[in-house]
Amino acid sequence: MSPLIESKALSKHFRLDARRTVHAVDEVSLAIAPREILGLVGESGSGKSTYGKTLLGLHDKTSGEVTYKDERLPAQYKAADFARWAPHMQMIFQDPYSSLNPRMTVGEIIAEGLKLTSQPGSAKRSESVARWLEEVGLDPDHASRYPHEFSGGQRQRVGIARALILEPEFVVCDEPISALDVSVQAQVVRLLGDLKERMGLTMLFIAHDLSMVRYVSDRMAVMYMGTIVELGAADDVYFEPNHPYTQGLVASNPEPDPRTERERETHPIRGEITSPVNIGAGCRFAGRCPMVMEQCRTVTPRLTTIEPEDGRAPRKVACHLFSADK
Amino acid sequence: MSAAVESTDDPAILSVEDLHVEFDTYGGIVKAVRGASFNVRAGKTLAIVGESGCGKSVTVQSILGLIPMPPGRITRGRALLDGVDIVRQKIVGGEDIRGNRIGMIFQDPMSSLNPTMRVGDQIAETLIVHRGYSPSRAFQRAVELLERTHIPEPEQRARQYPFAFSGGMLQRAMIAMSIACEPDILIADEPTTALDVTIQAQILELIGELKRDRGMAVVLITHDLGVVARMADDVVVMYGGEIAEKGTVDEIFYQPSHPYTLGLRAAMPSNERGREQGLKAIEGAPPDLFSPPPGCSYFARCPHAMRLCEAHHPERFEISAHHYASCWLHHPDNPRPLGQETDG
Numbered sequence: 098m099s100p101l102i103e104s105k106a107l108s109k110h111f112r113l114d115a116r117r118t119v120h121a122v123d124e125v126s127l128a129i130a131p132r133e134i135l136g137l138v139g140e141s142g143s144g145k146s147t148y149g150k151t152l153l154g155l156h157d158k159t160s161g162e163v164t165y166k167d168e169r170l171p172a173q174y175k176a177a178d179f180a181r182w183a184p185h186m187q188m189i190f191q192d193p194y195s196s197l198n199p200r201m202t203v204g205e206i207i208a209e210g211l212k213l214t215s216q217p218g219s220a221k222r223s224e225s226v227a228r229w230l231e232e233v234g235l236d237p238d239h240a241s242r243y244p245h246e247f248s249g250g251q252r253q254r255v256g257i258a259r260a261l262i263l264e265p266e267f268v269v270c271d272e273p274i275s276a277l278d279v280s281v282q283a284q285v286v287r288l289l290g291d292l293k294e295r296m297g298l299t300m301l302f303i304a305h306d307l308s309m310v311r312y313v314s315d316r317m318a319v320m321y322m323g324t325i326v327e328l329g330a331a332d333d334v335y336f337e338p339n340h341p342y343t344q345g346l347v348a349s350n351p352e353p354d355p356r357t358e359r360e361r362e363t364h365p366i367r368g369e370i371t372s373p374v375n376i377g378a379g380c381r382f383a384g385r386c387p388m389v390m391e392q393c394r395t396v397t398p399r400l401t402t403i404e405p406e407d408g409r410a411p412r413k414v415a416c417h418l419f420s421a422d423k
Numbered sequence: 424m425s426a427a428v429e430s431t432d433d434p435a436i437l438s439v440e441d442l443h444v445e446f447d448t449y450g451g452i453v454k455a456v457r458g459a460s461f462n463v464r465a466g467k468t469l470a471i472v473g474e475s476g477c478g479k480s481v482t483v484q485s486i487l488g489l490i491p492m493p494p495g496r497i498t499r500g501r502a503l504l505d506g507v508d509i510v511r512q513k514i515v516g517g518e519d520i521r522g523n524r525i526g527m528i529f530q531d532p533m534s535s536l537n538p539t540m541r542v543g544d545q546i547a548e549t550l551i552v553h554r555g556y557s558p559s560r561a562f563q564r565a566v567e568l569l570e571r572t573h574i575p576e577p578e579q580r581a582r583q584y585p586f587a588f589s590g591g592m593l594q595r596a597m598i599a600m601s602i603a604c605e606p607d608i609l610i611a612d613e614p615t616t617a618l619d620v621t622i623q624a625q626i627l628e629l630i631g632e633l634k635r636d637r638g639m640a641v642v643l644i645t646h647d648l649g650v651v652a653r654m655a656d657d658v659v660v661m662y663g664g665e666i667a668e669k670g671t672v673d674e675i676f677y678q679p680s681h682p683y684t685l686g687l688r689a690a691m692p693s694n695e696r697g698r699e700q701g702l703k704a705i706e707g708a709p710p711d712l713f714s715p716p717p718g719c720s721y722f723a724r725c726p727h728a729m730r731l732c733e734a735h736h737p738e739r740f741e742i743s744a745h746h747y748a749s750c751w752l753h754h755p756d757n758p759r760p761l762g763q764e765t766d767g
Binding site: 250278279280286309312346349353354355358 | 622655677690
């Protein structure tokens with residue numbers, strides 16, 4: 098099946114000054130199939146959000162390309178490009194507090210995207226807003242209220258209605274539940290799941306909660322300092338991680354089961370992720386990797402496919418431990 | 424399981440009894456904590472778990488006198504540290520118990536540290552104030568404490584300001600400060616919520632290591648059941664300002680006896696392959712603490728609610744020694760007990 102959206106060697110670099118450049122996203126190639134949920138995990142500063150935003154044109158691309166249904170998207174969006182592509186792809190943001198304009202009513206917020214397709218004040222527009230408030234489990238009579246009158250979970254529902262009212266095919270969910278309480282997280286995840294089924298949505302689900310990404314996603318990609326280090330079926334990556342970084346992430350993730358926690362050996366990954374400034378050759382994880390070898394410091398590992406066993410989905414890993422010449 | 428159960432008779436170093444806390448607001452009186460009772464055992468970790476607004480932070484902050492009064496008010500209850508009620512008395516034996524007998528770390532280390540002071544000086548200040556150290560000796564000790572919390576190059580780090588530290592390093596510095604006076608109890612209020620999972624694992628390991636080495640009791644406030652499973656010996660589950668259930672960590676996870684405890688667990692992914700064990704959201708929202716319901720706080724969201732629960736506040740029922748649930752389902756005459764079902 099040809100992908101709905103695909104990035105090929107997509108990079109986004111930020112220039113700090115004349116001598117320093119942050120390689121926030123570095124040659125990331127990912128293809129997302131229609132109706133697929135691809136989970137993207139990694140620590141803060143790994144480049145997950147920058148990748149999602151660059152995919153949607155919210156950041157200009159430094160190099161590489163993004164294709165949507167085989168059509169190449171602009172490297173640098175202009176207003177007309179947003180008008181053209183916004184109905185197809187949307188974003189749900191992490192923080193339901195700062196991502197909603199406090200001076201607009203939730204009705205105005207939700208209807209904003211409709212400016213692209215209908216006239217202001219039209220009956221169609223207010224009907225559509227009322228229907229979407231109901232879709233996301235809010236009271237349609239509350240369209241005239243302001244964001245501060247809602248709880249975090251309700252605001253996130255407003256954010257979902259705002260993103261989906263144009264009926265996009267592709268949605269980037271950037272940490273949509275990180276700011277919410279556990280019981281509310283489950284409500285929002287179920288809402289997203291229902292809408293995904295009903296609307297046939299394709300999603301990039303960015304989060305740092307490994308258990309939730311594992312549960313939500315079909316496939317999971319692990320990002321470290323701007324590059325993808327592992328990619329495969331979500332269950333396989335979580336339960337049988339190959340890359341030492343993925344192994345460390347999974348081991349760090351506390352399981353809500355005291356027996357499991359007592360029995361398993363937890364060796365936290367040492368050190369901290371650093372900013373990918375002026376990256377040279379070699380594996381970016383080498384400095385923290387418990388299995389580092391000589392070549393890791395000089396040769397950049399490529400994301401290569403490991404031949405799947407017994408009919409499993411293919412897996413890709415960027416690590417010299419899995420290189421053919423090892 | 425046996426080890427955890429056998430040890431529940433350890434002496435309590437801190438005993439909280441029937442604590443009630445209120446706040447005056449423009450909207451009325453918020454009854455934030457309503458009758459919290461629990462014991463902190465010496466050398467053990469007690470996790471207080473619950474969602475935003477359940478009263479878990481207010482409980483410990485009010486004990487330490489860290490809530491502003493007014494508008495806050497402790498209307499009833501006491502907290503006994505070695506038999507002395509510290510709710511009404513912060514100076515015991517000529518020493519402020521805070522920072523001395525009880526250390527505390529918070530969720531956001533950046534806002535807990537003074538941005539205009541070098542990190543080493545801030546840690547040293549504790550020792551100068553509480554222990555009467557000379558400035559140079561206190562600074563030397565601060566460097567040792569930074570080393571003890573595994574901060575690389577502690578001598579240089581002690582001379583830096585907080586902005587030069589990462590979030591994980593700041594939390595280590597906070598821990599160094601909180602253990603400077605070798606407290607008997609460390610209270611950690613969501614210490615890893617703002618951190619990445621990898622750094623969280625490092626900080627939890629450090630807290631566990633200090634607890635083991637120093638025989639310190641830890642009170643860990645968290646919303647994350649994974650963190651509870653990794654760290655806790657005992658668990659208090661709070662909901663709507665009250666304690667819904669308390670017991671050992673194994674009792675809470677393997678014999679959950681309050682519908683809210685069951686609901687919380689079912690709202691998290693199961694960590695088994697596939698999605699067969701679907702997420703079960705807890706529908707609805709927590710109670711309004713301006714006018715808490717007369718009956719059970721969880722009544723409106725509880726899948727097991729009975730008519731009784733609406734108007735009558737549940738009694739505290741003993742499930743087994745030290746394991747309690749505030750839920751009418753455990754009344755001995757209830758014909759349909761919650762039983763051992765674990766999927767709510």
